[in-house]
Amino acid sequence: MAILDPVKYNNGAASDKRSIAVSAALELILTKASSGDTSLVRELDHLSAYADKIQAALKSE
Numbered sequence: 001m002a003i004l005d006p007v008k009y010n011n012g013a014a015s016d017k018r019s020i021a022v023s024a025a026l027e028l029i030l031t032k033a034s035s036g037d038t039s040l041v042r043e044l045d046h047l048s049a050y051a052d053k054i055q056a057a058l059k060s061e
Helices: 006-010 014-034 040-045 047-059
Strands: none
Touching: 006 047, 014 040, 014 047, 040 047
């Protein structure tokens, strides 16, 4: 099941795309941090890098 509609994502404004990527990254961070395997602060330090990777992955579709 897709988390987002790629057509809507690809036709969205750049700021909307970034917001979607950051939201997805935050969901991943929350899941990882709640497992107790990592520090929330450390994961939040990587938020921008995670969002960059998500945007790059969506761009390649």
